Amino acid sequence: MSNRNKAEGELVPIEKKWNQIYKHSLLTVTSKILLENSFLLPKQGKALDLACGLGSNALFLAEQGLDTYAWDASSIALNKLHFFAFNKNLNIHTKQVIIEPNTLPKESFDVIIITRFLDRSLTNAIMESLKPEGLLFYQTYVREKLDPSGPKNPAYLLARNELLQLFQPLKVVVYRENSIIGNVECGERNEALFIGQKYDKKFSP
Template identity: 30%
Template sequence: MQQAAFVSSAPAVPPSGWVRRFTPVLPPGLCLDLACGGGRHTQWLLAQGRPVLALDRDPAALHALQQLGAETMLHDLESGPDGVHWPFGEHTFDSVIVCNYLHRPLFPHLLASLKEGGLLVYETFSDGNAQFGRPSNPDFLLRTGELLQQMQSNPLVQMQIIAYENGVIETPKAAMVQRICARRTSALTEQDSLCLRTAVL
């Protein structure tokens, strides 16, 4: 896979400050930019010399990112019979970035897709964003504290919270967001998971 040492054209929207903040501590290796949209974070990571797999359902956006050296995957994550079509099976990534995208059934798959020691950097809109415009549909807004709760959505995966914020941002436009950086610390066996669930009950 060819890597780009620089990006020839800057994206219309700059990369998230949250993503920029944690880029220096992303583990070496492949980063999954999930639902990458126009590719602002893929471009940012490529410019830092990092390999990226950009996934989206928009072929035009992916074609442009291919020209910059990104590996790409055309895929609709919500196309499965239960509203989820996770394409990676047991394949894992060194890091995963998700920005301005929320599909709740994906969270257990996201956590399982991280290698041990891998980082998840996630940022999207939350309750209260309607005052600033779209999205305002609750289906696309995290509930208070939900991002923290979702870090426990896969009983076979343990996540260590590195940083978490819930509040208003001003750039690139005013919005109410939740954002988290979390590290996968270890994988639990099925027996461990059963013991944990029994203890909770």
């Protein structure tokens, strides 16, 4: 683990909050956006699980053979991720960091995945951090969600079509937002799913 961006021993509120949550948490499942679309992943390259939490998606990406980076504010989550990765004989580059736009290096990742984390101020930096033809996988809660899980603060919930608007410069590969259409007993109702690809300027139409 590297790059603590604060004085040793001092916990910023965000780390404190999430450390409390992760103290008793076990590994979560791989996100639907990744499981259902894993055939879109490149065979090799660099992948980033941004705000990875316990890193179920990072583990999945590393298992697919990608050189995987996993960043989060919570030291406890990252320590647990190290343990899971070690047990699976996988190498994941973790970084404890409070994510801000300038945290993201330009044109560096073939794949970025973000699940259940929404900070609109990062939008441009995320797109800039993709290499040309890189893929962004995004899955997070919508305002129209049906169950009480996830945040209540609308600032952390997506408006209708919001991922399409935020990442408008990307080519849309997958978009799903079922909201309350049809039989609400079926299908994903709480989260929107988006995959976008960055255009390679050399070949853009």
